[in-house]
Amino acid sequence: MTKTLKSLFAGVAMAGLSLQATAACVDLQGQLQQGGLVWGRAAPAAAVSLDGQALDVLADGTFIAGFGRDAARTAELVVGDCRQQLTVASRDYNIQRVEGVPQQTVTPPPEVLERIARERQLVAAAKARHLPRPDLLGAALAGFHWPVEGRISGVYGSQRVYNGTPGNPHYGVDVAVPTGTIVRAPAAGVVTLAEPDLFYSGGTIILDHGYRLSSSFLHLSKVRVAVGDEVQTGDIIGEVGATGRATGPHLDWRMAWRNERIDPQFLVPPMPQPAAAAGS
Template sequence: MPTPSPSTAAAPAPVFTFDGELEQGGWIRGRVPAGTVEAALGEEPLSLDEDGRFFAAFDRDADPAATLQATLVDGRTVTRPLAIAPRAWDIERVNVARRTGGSSASFMRRRQPELDAIWDARLRETGATGWRQDFIWPVKGRISGRFGAQRIYRGEPGSYHSGIDIATGGSGTPYVAPADGVVVLAAEDFSLEGKLLIIDHGQGLNSAFLHSSRLYVSEGEQVRQGQHIGDIGASGRATGPHLHWSLKWRNSRLDPLLFTGPMR
C-alpha cells in the first residue's frame, strides 16, 4: 500500500491540552486547539493569550460535569467534557437558629461603597501573567481556617469560608505575593477586611489579602512572585492576627491549597 504523501495525509484532530486540579475549588491551565477563534468553559468565555493558552477554574460548589468548547476558524466546534471531583467539605451542624435581621442601614451606607470597590477591582483587566506560574505560599504558619468550611444552623446553611487563614507569630509578620500581578485595590480601612490588598494575576484570576497591619504596595503597581507586599495583622473584623488569603476566577471562589500544594 503506498504511503500517503504529506499533502494527502490526514491532519491531526484538533484537541484541548491542559493540566491542573479537576475538582471543586480547583483549576486548569492549557491551550486551545489550533485555529480557535473563541472558547468557553460552559457558559463562561475564556481569555486566550497570543499562543492560545488559557486559565479556567471551578467554583467551590461546581457541578460534577463541565465542558470546554472551542469554535474554529473554519466553523467547526471542538468539545472536551470534564469530570469535576466533589469535595468533602468541613461542615459543622449546630442546633441554634441563624441570627437574622441583616445589616443596619447605617452600616450599609459605609459597606456598599466598599463592596462596589471590591467588585470593580476584580473586573479590571491588567494583562498580568501570574496565572502562568506555579503559586507559592504568601507566608507559612498554622492553617487556622480552611477553604469551604461551613456551618449549618438548624438546616439553614451559613456562608462558607471563602479563603484560607494562616496564623503566624503575630502582627507584623511579612507576607509575599504568591505570583506575579498588578495591584488593583489597596484599601486602608474597610469595615470587615481592614487593610485589604487585591492583586490581579491575569485571565480573570485574582488574590485578596485581608486584615493586614501594613501594606507596602499601592494601586497600579506591578508585583513579582515572592515580593514583600504586606504585614499580617488583625485589622477590620478579625479575632486575632492572621492572613486571610482568597482566590477568585471571575465569579468562582477557589481553594488556595490547590494552587500551592501542602505547606512544607
C-alpha cells in the same frame, strides 16, 4: 514550544496538581474539581468556551478556567468545533453549627449596611479589571508561593451556621501568624485594590495576576503597596493583622478567576513544617 508556555506547565509537578478529565479536544493541567483551576493550550486564534462562556485565549493558544465551591459535576469545554465533556469532582466541606450567638454579631446593624455595600462595589470593580498580561499569567501558573508560612487555621469551603442561619462559606485559606508578620506576593501581579480598613476584611489587598486571575489578602495590619504597583514573587505587600471582623491575627488568602472563588491550596506546595517540628 514558546518560553511562556514552558513556564505555564513547568510548575505542575512541583505544585502537586492532579487532573480528572476525559482527553478529547485538548489536554488540561490543574485541578478539575470544585475550587480548582485548569489550563491548557488550543490552536492559536481558536475560540474556546466553558459552558457557553467565552474564555480568554492567549497568542500561543493558552487559556485558563476556574470552578467555584459549588460547581456542577459536569461542564462542557468547546475548542473550535470540538466539544469536550468534563467531569468536575465534588468535595466535602466542614460545616459547623453554632447556637446562642448574639444576633447583632450575625446581622450587621443598619447604620453600616451602606458602608458594606459601597465596599463590595470597590472589591467587585477591582476583580472585574481585565489585565491582558501573558507574562504575569505565565509566571503565576509556573508556581505560586505561600505569602506567609505558619499554621493553617481555616480552609476553603468551610461554613458555619449561626443560630440556624447559614453564614457565607469561607473562600480562602487562613494562616495563623503573629501581627506584623510580613506578607509577600505569592506570584507576580498588579495591585488593583489597597484599602486599610474595610468593614469585614480590614486591611485588604487585591493582586491581579492577569486575565482576571487574582489573589486577595485580608485582615492586614499594614498595607504596604498602592493601586497600580507591579510586584514580583516574594515582594513585600503588607503585614498580618486582625483587622475587620477577625478574632485573632491571621492572613486570609483568597483567589478568584472571574466570578469563581478558587482554592489557593491547589496552586502551592504543602505548607512547610516549622523548623522544630521538622527536626523532631
